[in-house]
Amino acid sequence: MDSISSRIQEVTPSLTLAVTNQAKAMLARGEEVYGLAGGEPEVDTPDHIKAAAMLAIQEGKTKYTAAGGIPELRSALSEKFAADNNLEYAANQICVTAGAKMACFNAILAVVEEGDEVIIPTPYWVSYPEMVRIAGGKPVLVETKESNGWKMTAEQFEDAMTPATKMVILNSPGNPTGAIYTEQELRDIGEVALSEDIVILSDEIYEKLVYGENKHVSIASLSKDLYDLTITVNGFSKAYSMTGWRLGYTAAPKPLAEAIEKIQNHSVSNATSFCQYGAVAALKGNQGFISDLRDEYDVKRQFVLSRLKAINNIRVVEPKGAFYFFVYTGQLGLKSMNLTDKLLSRYKVAAVPGIAFGYDEGIRLSYCTTLDVLNEGLTRFEQFCREH
Template structure:
C-alpha cells in the first residue's frame, strides 16, 4: 500500500510477541504448550500495589497528571536512584513513561537525528534497532561472542565508531543473554564514549534480577562526566511483576529530560494516573517482594542452566541476570525460525528464535515459569536436540 510511510515499512514485526501469540492460540484450542518464550514474571502483581491503584481510583485520581508524572512518584524515583544506584537526580530530571519501552523510544527520539548512527551490541533486545530506524537513525550492530559472555569490548566500540555515531545502547542485565557488565567493564566503555561525547542509553530494567555474587552497576554513577552523557532507563515491569501496568521512567541531565518530557507531552501525555500510584507503593513497600522474586528465579536459573549444559549438541553461557538463557544451536544445523517452528509444532515447546535478537544460530529460553513446566519443556527440548 503506497500510503504507508517508509519509516514504518523498514520496521520488522516483533518476533517475541509473534511466538507468544502463536503459543496462546494453540492453548486456546486446547493444546498443551510448554511456554519457554515469556518475557514477564509469572507471579501476579503484589496485592499492596493493586490496592494502592484501587485506592487512587476510589479517591478520584483519574484525571490528567503532568506529562512527566506525578510529583510524588518522580521524587520517590529520584530517592530510589540515589539510594540504590548512587546517582543523584533532581525530580525534575525524571520522566515517568508508559513502560520502559516508551522510555527507550522517547530517549532515542530526543537524541537521534536523520542519518545518525547508534551502536547496538548483538544479541540485543528486539526493539532497539527498530526504534532507531523509526527515529531516522542507522543501527550499527556489533557482534559479541559467547567467549566474552556476550559483552561488548571497548575495542569493538572504538572500531565501530564513526563521525556519525550519536549514541550507544547498553542493556545490563541483558535480554536475551542474561549478561551483566561489571563496574570496570562499564568504566572502560564509558571512556570510549567520553572521547567522542557519545550519548549512552543505559537500559537497566532487569536491575533487581542479578544472582550470586554478581552486582548491578549504573554507568551514570561512575563519574560526573558519564552522568552528563547517560540516559538511565528503568521501570516496574520486571522487578514488581507489573508488565501490564506500563510504567517506566528515564533519568537524564536536565536538557535531555526536558526534551523527553516535550516528546511525551505531544504523544501519550502522562502515564496512566492510577497506575502511577501503584508504582509509588511498589517503591515504598516492594523490597520483600523483590527479594523473594530474586530467590525464586535464581533456583530456576540454576536448574535451567544445569539441564541445558548437559545437552551435548548445544552450548549455553551461564546467565548472571534477567531470566533468560541464550542457547547456541549452531550444531543442530537449523536456522532459528525453522528450529522454533519445529520445536513448537512437533514438541509443543515455545521458545524465541535468536534472529529476533540478531543471532540466527541461537534461541532464547525463558525461565519465568514454574519448575514443572521448565522440567517438561526442557525434557522435550532435549528430545528435539537428540533427534537432530
C-alpha cells in the same frame, strides 16, 4: 501501499510477541504448550500495589497528570536512584512513561536525527534497532562473542564508531543473554563514549534480578562526565511483576530530560494516573517481594543451567541476571526460525528464535515460569536436540 512511510516499511514486527501470541492461540484451542518464550514474571503483582491503585480510582485520581508523572512518584524515584544506584536526579530530571519500552523510544527520539548512527551490541533486545530506524537513524550492530559472555568490549565499540555515531545502547543485565557488564567494563566503554561525546542509553530494567556475587552498576554513577552523557532507563514490569501496568521511566541530565518530556507532552501526555499511585506503593512498600522473586528465579536458573549443560549438541553461557538463557544451537544445523517453528509445532515448546535478537544461531529460553513447565519443556527440548 504507497502511503505507508518508508521508515515503517523497514520496521519488522516483534518476534517475541509473535511467538507468545502463537503459543496463547494454541492454548486457547486446547493444545498443550510449554511456554519458555515469555518475558514477564508468572506471579501476580503484589496486593499492596494493586490496593494503592484501586484506592486511587476510588478517590477520583483518574485525571490527566503532569507529563513527567505525579510529584509523589518522581520524588520516590529520585530517592530510589540515590539509594540503589548512587545517582542524584532531581524529580524534574525524571520522566514516567507508558512502559520502559516507551522510555527507550523517547530517549532515542530525543537524541537521534536523520542519518545518525546508533551502536547496538548483538544479541540485542528486539526493539532497539527498530526504534532507531523509526527515528531516522541507522543501527550499527556489533556482534559480541559467546567466549566473552555476550558483552561488547571497549575495543569493539571504538572500532564501530564513525563521525556519524550519536548514541550507544547498553542493556545490563541484558535480554536475551542475562549478561552483566562489570564496573571496569563500563568504565572502559565509558571512556570511549567520552572521547567523542557519544550519548549512552543505559537500559537497566533487570537491575533487581542479579544473582550470586554479581553486582549491578549504573554507568552514569561512575563519573560526572558519564552522568552528563547518560540516559538511564528503568521500569516496574520485571522487578514488581507489573508488565500490564505499562510503567517505565527515564532519568537524564536536565537538557535531555526536558527534551524527553517534550516528546511525552506531544505523544501519550502521561502514564496512566492511577497506575502511578500503584508505583509509589511499589517503591515505598516492603521490598521483600523482589528478594523472594530473585531467590526463586535463581533456583530455576540453576536448574535450567544443569539441564542445558547435559545436552551435547548445544552450548550455553551461564546468565548472571534477568531470567533468560541464550542457547547456541548452531550445531543442530537449523536456522533459528526453522528451529523454533519445529520445536513449537512438533514438541509443543515455545522459544524465541535468535534472529529476533540479531543472532541466527541461537534461541532464547525463559525461566520465568513454573518448575513443572520448565521440567517438561526442557525434557522435550532435549529430545528435540537428540533427534536433530
